[in-house]
Amino acid sequence: NADLAYKKVGDGNPLRLWKVSVEVEAPPSVVLNRVLRERHLWDEDVLQWKVLETLDKQTEIFQLVLNSMAPHPSRDFVILRTWRTDLPKGTCTLVAVSVDHEDSSMIGGVRAIVLDCQYLIEPCGSGKSRLTNISRIDLRGRTPEWYNKTFGHLCAAEATRIKNSFQPLTSEGPETKI
Numbered sequence: 001n002a003d004l005a006y007k008k009v010g011d012g013n014p015l016r017l018w019k020v021s022v023e024v025e026a027p028p029s030v031v032l033n034r035v036l037r038e039r040h041l042w043d044e045d046v047l048q049w050k051v052l053e054t055l056d057k058q059t060e061i062f063q064l065v066l067n068s069m070a071p072h073p074s075r076d077f078v079i080l081r082t083w084r085t086d087l088p089k090g091t092c093t094l095v096a097v098s099v100d101h102e103d104s105s106m107i108g109g110v111r112a113i114v115l116d117c118q119y120l121i122e123p124c125g126s127g128k129s130r131l132t133n134i135s136r137i138d139l140r141g142r143t144p145e146w147y148n149k150t151f152g153h154l155c156a157a158e159a160t161r162i163k164n165s166f167q168p169l170t171s172e173g174p175e176t177k178i
Contacts, residue, residue: 002156002163009136014144017116018152021132022159026166028121028129029085032092034165035119036083039064042165043158047074052103058083061101065108068139073109075139079117094119113138133159 006016024031040046045067052061059082066075081096096117115136124130135155142151 002159004152004156006152013115013138015115015136015138015147016151017134017136018155019132019134020152020155020159021130022163023124024121024129024131024163024166025127026129027127028090028092028123031121031129031131031162031166032083032085032094032119034162035094036081038165042161048107052078052101055080058085061099061104062096063101063104063107066112068109072141075110075112076106076108077112077114078104079114090123092119092121094121110140112140131159131162 001022003021005019009017026034034041039049043066047065047067049062049064052063054060059080062079062081064077064079066077068074078099078101079096080099081094083092083094085092087093096114098114115138116134117137118134120132122130122132133155
């Protein structure tokens with residue numbers, strides 16, 4: 001179950017800013033690590049990723065290539081991302097935006113643009129977090145109508161995959177008392 005909303009930004013770009021929230025069965029720092037370093041555990045579309053440059057211990061230039069549904073080419077992202085884990089009450093954040101970088105030769109088929117991407121990960125109970133993602137991403141090659149009808153659902157599905165990546169595996173067989 002994901003909460004989904006959008007707003008129109010009014011800067012001349014027709015893409016909406018989407019906000020999705022889910023509750024995750026893990027503390028904020030663990031969720032942040034899953035988003036930063038373990039994307040392959042929740043995103044089957046990852047083809048390749050690498051850190052192009054580390055600017056400090058919480059800031060880097062990152063390149064990511066995601067597969068797309070045929071006939072669309074893969075999407076290549078080059079983003080500046082920074083995160084914080086020292087916020088009050090154990091809250092963590094991650095913000096990202098596309099940048100140009102000298103070492104970012106095109107790996108994917110199309111260079112996509114992250115106009116805005118923010119993660120807020122707040123504690124909400126014992127060992128749980130509330131993950132909120134606000135994003136506005138131009139995947140290139142899609143119509144404004146597609147973004148209005150489909151992109152929000154993709155954001156919700158992504159948040160749900162992050163959430164589900166923390167679910168315990170169910171064991172086969174009957175439950176027994178020990």
